[in-house]
Amino acid sequence: MGRQAGSLVIGVGLLGAGAWSIAIGLGVPLARLNRMWPVIIAIFGLGMIIQYIFQYRKQGGLLFVGLNAAVIGAFLSIFTLKVGGIGWADMVLYWPIIPITIGAAFLVIYIADGWQQSSLVVPAFVIGGIGLFALPFTLGVTRRQSFADVLEFWPLLVLFGLLIFFFRPPSAQSGGGHQG
DSSP: OOOHHHHHHHHHHHHHHHHHHHHHHOOOOOOOOOHHHHHHHHHHHHHHHHHHHHSSOOOHHHHHHHHHHHHHHHHHHHTTTGGGGGGGGHHHHHHHHHOOOOOOHHHHHHTTTTTOOOGGHHHHHHHHHHHHHHHHHHHSOOOOHHHHHHHTTTTHHHHHHHHHHHOOHHHHEEEEEOOO
16 A cells, blocks of 8 residues: 555646646636646655555655655745745745755654654754744844854854764663654
8 A cells, every 4th residue: 555645646636737737728717837836746745745654664765755845845836826925036035944844854754763863863953953043034033133143153053063963862872762
């Protein structure tokens, strides 16, 4: 059943895309596929997530790519479909959501793997941290001077990152993570 579940979602998505194209060709006023491409990516990601769920032997890479494709595809759909009047020019404000999504996907894989691969925590915090750090600045919530204030402490940020990388909790070092 492992391959069938993901293939089913992707197949239904492709059938939907074909029906959408036929409807547009018949003059039905729908958004064109050139505006729907992120939805197709999101459906593809959803298929990968479903395939991961129904697999006997779990593959973290499938979950990672699926999560990122589903969430980032849905996020990009906001810009192509101009939801709430948001267009591609607004990407300058919202781009940090993409690294936040990637960092969150690393954390989800770490948790789904039973807290075993502690090496996934580093890219989760680094990549996700970049997005979390940048988002208040791109949205204008924080002053630019605050950014300059934080940059004065860059050696402490580097030291903190090295501590996280080299010194793991005893449970992560011994492999005695949470078992589900």
